[in-house]
Amino acid sequence: MSAIISITGLNKTYAGGFEALKNVDLEIRRGEIFALLGPNGAGKTTIISIVCGIVNPTSGKVLVDGHDIIDEFRVTRAKIGLVPQETPNESFETVWNTVSFSRGLFGKSPNPDHIEKVLRSLSLWDKKDTMNMTLSGGMKRRVLIAKALSHEPDVLFLDEPTAGVDVELRQDMWNIVRGLREEGVTVILTTHYIEEAEQLAERVGVINHGELILVEEKDRLMREMGKKHLTLHLSEPLDAIPSALSGRGLAIGGDGYDLVYSYDTKSEHTGITALLSDLRNAGVHFNDLETSQSSLEEIFVDLVHR
């Protein structure tokens, strides 16, 4: 799949000397949903802001659909829609006017049919004549998405799209993002809700302290970096790991009734057979067992704390 965004050697040092980005290389594939994960202050918003033209890069090159974001800013910016982290809007304007304004600002001729389609898809049609200031927080976020989609962008940046929204709206947002993906829009979202990335993204990038430490297919990442856990539900509780089983990386849980064994799915020998044999020899009996896979959140925490 061809790259719609290509970032090479991107650096950003702010006036105060803070190094927000350190030699970032990243390619976003056309039509994918890409999640950029990282703790607060990691550099996620700086990357987005540079691609969109809000922040000047210190060095490096960014191409959008093959066009340079500085030399050909008109072409690149027209292809991008941005939904910022905050929910700023023109308080005294109506939803219709503010969305129509965005379309004009991005160089498109008026198209009431398209604006209507966008507003309907975001359940905003009933609010089209409502002033922005009277909308709820969730509705204001929808208006920002509508503004970003008003000029029919090829790429949509969603910076923390569900920060501070309720569970129902978050599900709605996810459905909207999936819908855009089906329409061929490339979606790049930053989030620190790992569940969001797990639900939506096809690929994941992890950034920390301005360095992109990993870019990987989400499924592959979870498969390769994730650990599996075998939980044995014991017949009798244990106070401590028996000495015969020490050094196997076992942990006691569930008030002593659970014995948890973590293993690497990629390794040639998981050690499960030997563990079961040792348990029998140590006289530890169990009446049930289950396995589970580590979540993207656990992988993320592991990555950023390395």
Place this chain on the structure above:
Amino acid sequence: MNFHAVQAIYKFEMARMFRTAVQSIVAPVLSTSLYFVIFGAAIGSRITEIDGVSYGAFIVPGLMMLAIMTESISNSSFAIYFPKFTGTIFEVLSAPVSYPEVVLGYVGAAATKSIIIGSIILITASFFVDLNIAHPFAVATFLVLTSVSFCLFGFILGIWADGWEKLTIVPILVIMPLTFLGGTFYSISMLPEAWQTISLFNPVVYLISGMRWAFYENADVSVALSLAMTLAFLIACLLVVRWIFKTGYRLRS
């Protein structure tokens, strides 16, 4: 040229003006009318004529310029400061627009408002005094040039300001005194010689003098000098705006 973007900004700003018509139009007309009543009637009864023009008519060009300058600065500084304050400026910065287009949209709308206000004040003045305009084309020229120049100045102010206080401090502490001391209500020639010389360092003197010449062919300085000073101010503002957008000063980090 991103014509749609310029149009979008222009229409958006004009809509703001009509939404706040009382503040935008009625307030300056009312305050100008009060100037006529207070200065025209009270002082006019003591000073009957200046350079062959009745005092009430004499202050019309100055009052027009006073209103145009203050409204131009106020409108354009607010137009760019408010999006900065609320955060909506991100959209303009991320849009496929060049800085001349942004300036054209914001300053064009603010200048239009100023020209409308200037014209309304002229009409209002005609109810109080008899007006015979000697050079209507020159009046229009000074009206447009002053509006555009001071809207550009206000635009710069709006970008520079990082708080509401800064936004109001320049119009109140700099522009207003310069305008009052710039010959709005008197001729510079009425001042003692030393003050006449000092007044020539006030750029507003040249603007008011130019407008007064356009009305009555009376001027404190030559009209060519007035025009040159107005154009110089316009060019200086354009250069500063160009520098702001080139460096991203207080807009892009």
